[in-house]
Amino acid sequence: MDFELMQKVYPFFLEAAWVTILLSVLTAILGLTLGALGTFARLSRFVVLRAIGAAYVSVFRGTPALIQLFILYFGGPQIGIQLDAFQAGVIGLGINAGAYMTETIRGAIISIDKGQTEAARTLGLSRWQTMYKVILPQSLRLMVRPLGVNINALIKATALVAAISVVELTYTAQRYIGSTYKPFEMFLLAGVLYMIIIYVAGRGVTWLDRKVQIT
Amino acid sequence: MNEQTKFVEIRHAQKSYGDLEVLKDISLTVDRGQIVGIIGSSGSGKSTLLRAINDLDPLTGGEVWLDGVQVNKNLPYRKYEKHINEMRQQVGMVFQHFNLFPHMTARENVTMAPIMLKGLSKAEANKLAEEQLDEVGLLERIDYYPSQLSGGQKQRVAIARALAMKPKLMLFDEATSALDPELVEEVNLVMKKLAEKHMTMIIVTHEMDFASSVCDRVLFMDQGVVVEEGPPEVIFKNPKQKRTREFLRKHLAGAK
Numbered sequence: 001m002d003f004e005l006m007q008k009v010y011p012f013f014l015e016a017a018w019v020t021i022l023l024s025v026l027t028a029i030l031g032l033t034l035g036a037l038g039t040f041a042r043l044s045r046f047v048v049l050r051a052i053g054a055a056y057v058s059v060f061r062g063t064p065a066l067i068q069l070f071i072l073y074f075g076g077p078q079i080g081i082q083l084d085a086f087q088a089g090v091i092g093l094g095i096n097a098g099a100y101m102t103e104t105i106r107g108a109i110i111s112i113d114k115g116q117t118e119a120a121r122t123l124g125l126s127r128w129q130t131m132y133k134v135i136l137p138q139s140l141r142l143m144v145r146p147l148g149v150n151i152n153a154l155i156k157a158t159a160l161v162a163a164i165s166v167v168e169l170t171y172t173a174q175r176y177i178g179s180t181y182k183p184f185e186m187f188l189l190a191g192v193l194y195m196i197i198i199y200v201a202g203r204g205v206t207w208l209d210r211k212v213q214i215t
Numbered sequence: 216m217n218e219q220t221k222f223v224e225i226r227h228a229q230k231s232y233g234d235l236e237v238l239k240d241i242s243l244t245v246d247r248g249q250i251v252g253i254i255g256s257s258g259s260g261k262s263t264l265l266r267a268i269n270d271l272d273p274l275t276g277g278e279v280w281l282d283g284v285q286v287n288k289n290l291p292y293r294k295y296e297k298h299i300n301e302m303r304q305q306v307g308m309v310f311q312h313f314n315l316f317p318h319m320t321a322r323e324n325v326t327m328a329p330i331m332l333k334g335l336s337k338a339e340a341n342k343l344a345e346e347q348l349d350e351v352g353l354l355e356r357i358d359y360y361p362s363q364l365s366g367g368q369k370q371r372v373a374i375a376r377a378l379a380m381k382p383k384l385m386l387f388d389e390a391t392s393a394l395d396p397e398l399v400e401e402v403n404l405v406m407k408k409l410a411e412k413h414m415t416m417i418i419v420t421h422e423m424d425f426a427s428s429v430c431d432r433v434l435f436m437d438q439g440v441v442v443e444e445g446p447p448e449v450i451f452k453n454p455k456q457k458r459t460r461e462f463l464r465k466h467l468a469g470a471k
Contacts, residue, residue, distance in 0.1 A: 045292075118271055119314035119373075123328035123380060124304035126296060133327060137318045 006185050009176050016172035017193045023086070023158045023168060024197070027093040028151050034098025035147075039105040053102065060099035066160050068092050073164045089161035097154045104150055108143035109135060141212050148205030155198055169193055222247040222282055222415060223268070223384060229276030230263055230439075237263050238274070239439040248413040252420055252430035252447070256462060260439040261419045265386050268417065269306045270299055281305065282383060304332055307377030311389040313369040315361040321348060321372045322357045325379045332380070347375035351405050367398030371405055378409075385409065387418040391425075423466065427451050435459045 041053030060068065072081065073088040083091065112135050120130040162171035173190040177183045223245035230238040237260045245251050253261040266272035268279055270287050279286040286302050288295065316324050325347055326340035335343065348354050351371035361369055370390060377385065387406065391399045403425050409416065410429045420426050426433055427447040434444040435454070443456045454460050 113314075115310060115312055115314035116316065119308075119310065119316070122269060122271065122303055122306070122308040123376070124300045124332050125328065126300055129331060133331070134316055138316075141318075 002182055002185050005180060005182060006189055009180075009186070010189065012176070013169065013172055013189050013193060016167060016169045016190075017197065019086075019166070019168040020155075020158050020194070021197060023089055023093070023161065023166070024151075024155045024201075026090045027097055027154055027158065030090060030094025031097030031101050031150070031154060032147070034095060035101025035105050038098060038102030039109065042102060042106050043109065057099045057102050060096050061103075065093065065096045065157055066163060068096055069160060069164055085161070085164045085166045088164060089158070089166045093154065093157055093161065096157070097150060100150050100153070101147060104146045105139075105143055108139040108146070111142060112138050141209075144205065144209040144212055148202065148209070151201055151205065152198055155201060156194065159194075221245075221280065222249075223417070224280040225264070225268070225277065226280070227277040228264065228267060228274050228279070230260075230267065230272070230274050237439050238267070240277070241439075241441055242277075243434070243441065245415060245417060248415055249432065250410050250414075250416045250418065250430050252418045252426035252433040253436060254420060254423065254426060254433060254450075254462075255436035256466075259436040261434075261436045262388055264436070265388050265417060265419050268384075268386060269303050269308060271308070300332075304328075304380055305383045307374075307380060307382035307385045309370070309373050309377055309385070309387045309390045311392050313361070313366070313373045313393075315369055315373055315376070317361050320358050320360055321353065321364070321375075324361070324372055325376045328376070329379050343379055344375075347379045348372070350378070350408075351375045352401075365398060366394045367401045370394065370402045374402075374405055374409075383415065385414055385416045387416065387420070389419055389421060392421055421466075423451060423463070435462065437462065 038053050038056055041049045042057070044050055044053070069088065069092040072092045073083065073085065076083060076088065116134050116138065117130055120134045121127075125133065158168060159170040161168060162174060165171060167175075169190045173186040177186045180186065221244045223243075225241060225243040228238050228241040228243075229236070241260075241264060243251075243264075253265065255261045263272050267274045268281075268286070270279070274287055281302065282305075284302065286299070288298060290298055316327070319327065322341065322344045325344040326335075326337075329335045329343060330337065330340045344357065345354060348357050351374055353368060353371055353375070356364060356368060356372075361372070364372065374390075390406070391402050394402065399422070403422075406416070406418070406425075407429055418426065418430065427450075430447050432444060433447045433450040435442050435450060435456070435458075437458050443450060443454055443459045449455075450459065451463065454463065
């Protein structure tokens with residue numbers, strides 16, 4: 001193993017890791033926002049909103065994220081959507097993550113015992129008051145860990161944007177392989193950096209999970 | 216008949232799930248301060264009838280009136296929501312499985328609705344919680360979470376929570392059925408205390424002794440109809456209907 005080479009290219013990989021982190025953070029924010037909106041649609045009392053929510057989830061979970069990225073980035077200009085690679089990466093992955101997060105958030109909400117809603121409604125609380133005061137605080141505790149799993153998957157999925165030439169970790173590794181012919185070292189370096197990012201994110205989720213639990 | 220005098224009135228209540236008819240044309244009135252017990256085997260429709268009173272299980276036919284106002288009015292969604300939320304504030308309900316809010320202390324369980332719906336200040340609500348929890352003998356547990364309370368204590372907090380809204384009517388849906396036998400009495404005592412204060416109550420129960428000691432009137436339901444109703448001494452000692460006699464024989468035999 002060529003440690004000397006690894007040491008030499010290491011700073012460039014660190015730079016690329018920042019791009020991966022930025023991609024992940026933006027994708028997670030977009031995903032969570034869409035997950036919340038998707039849940040709102042899926043739990044709405046309006047059938048049209050429910051259908052839109054269901055279609056969103058089934059389309060974006062039912063096709064490969066890579067194809068979604070390709071359609072957005074390569075197919076987009078054909079229908080008037082002009083995005084640079086980074087924008088396309090964030091938006092494409094964010095929409096994809098949002099579909100998974102919709103199911104996570106919705107799952108946490110509907111798993112709260114029906115008796116909780118009944119008790120709140122019986123006291124005279126409205127649907128929204130019930131959701132806000134009784135259901136959400138309880139389901140928040142149930143959704144932190146599974147959302148953590150979604151975020152873990154999303155960080156790894158950022159590797160896909162190498163295929164639309166965003167200069168992040170995986171793309172950087174490939175580029176250096178092209179000039180050094182050392183795939184083992186280059187991919188290993190990228191893999192270690194991914195692991196560190198995912199480890200830190202996982203610790204964050206654990207911390208948050210502990211924070212939202214009581215007693 | 217003058218409908219103003221009737222405090223709770225159910226007119227021709229009918230409820231079906233598809234082909235299954237669970238309530239078949241039930242009419243019933245309850246006077247102010249009266250305590251009515253509903254007995255019957257599971258599946259007889261007694262819980263469904265109780266839950267129809269605050270529209271938790273909406274009827275498919277018939278009317279429910281409370282204190283001169285129709286509960287299950289036919290209104291557009293938003294208006295109906297507003298109306299039913301106002302009606303429900305006047306009707307307390309206690310469930311078999313307590314349904315306390317696990318993320319709130321006993322105090323918060325009791326104060327939440329009065330603060331949100333009646334605009335009580337925090338200080339006023341706290342005072343109210345102290346009174347209500349004292350009334351059910353749980354003042355010293357005021358800052359405990361439900362997970363730190365026994366079943367009987369949870370149910371007493373649930374009663375305090377309902378009473379904090381100062382309801383006109385209390386509905387009990389098998390309030391002691393989920394409790395260990397030794398915890399039943401403490402809940403029964405709280406309910407008896409309420410009875411002494413002339414709270415209007417409708418109680419769905421499996422406990423014949425309790426029903427006969429607190430209720431002014433007992434209804435026996437079977438297969439979606441009220442088979443027989445009358446004062447507890449008649450229903451329990453001298454029922455006229457064969458079905459009532461059979462139910463009581465089985466139930467009392469089963470209890471032993």
